[in-house]
Amino acid sequence: MQQPEIRKKRNKTADEALAALMRLCARAEKSSGDALRLMRTWGVEPREQQRVLERLVEQRFIDDERFAGAFVREKLRLSGWGAYKIRTALQRKGIGRDTIDRALADATDGAAMKERLRALLVRKMRTTRSATPYDLRNKLMRYGMASGYEFETVADTVAELIKETDTCDDIF
Numbered sequence: 518m519q520q521p522e523i524r525k526k527r528n529k530t531a532d533e534a535l536a537a538l539m540r541l542c543a544r545a546e547k548s549s550g551d552a553l554r555l556m557r558t559w560g561v562e563p564r565e566q567q568r569v570l571e572r573l574v575e576q577r578f579i580d581d582e583r584f585a586g587a588f589v590r591e592k593l594r595l596s597g598w599g600a601y602k603i604r605t606a607l608q609r610k611g612i613g614r615d616t617i618d619r620a621l622a623d624a625t626d627g628a629a630m631k632e633r634l635r636a637l638l639v640r641k642m643r644t645t646r647s648a649t650p651y652d653l654r655n656k657l658m659r660y661g662m663a664s665g666y667e668f669e670t671v672a673d674t675v676a677e678l679i680k681e682t683d684t685c686d687d688i689f
Contacts, residue, residue: 528560550611602665
């Protein structure tokens with residue numbers, strides 16, 4: 518039996534990487550960290566990576582401020598993420614702390630965040646099975662924290678929700 522031929526991934530030159538990244542950035546926002554990661558996988562020399570990145574930033578194909586703002590808006594409104602989870606995801610993408618702080622400050626509103634968390638937890642509460650109110654509280658707390666919201670906000674919201682249910686008034 519003959520072994521299937523393994524295709525080697527062809528390394529891209531700096532000009533090919535630039536053209537490919539221009540096409541990608543024209544379709545969707547990319548961060549500088551995304552671009553560097555892609556160039557590493559394409560085998561572009563580190564010195565050339567910086568040159569390509571500088572050209573992309575100069576021609577405004579990549580703008581970390583713009584990327585961070587769009588990312589924060591998307592994750593807040595569409596995915597229901599909290600500020601902590603968004604901050605962590607942006608840090609993984611190589612966005613600077615100051616840029617993240619500005620993007621979060623521009624897009625977040627404390628009252629709206631709390632209302633979003635409340636809606637998220639109400640939806641989760643409808644589908645969660647629990648034997649005791651204590652069990653329900655723990656499951657909702659874990660879900661709220663995993664969604665990226667602050668502990669105090671999650672604890673207050675969960676306490677309000679559990680107090681509102683008829684069967685759980687005796688635990689608080």
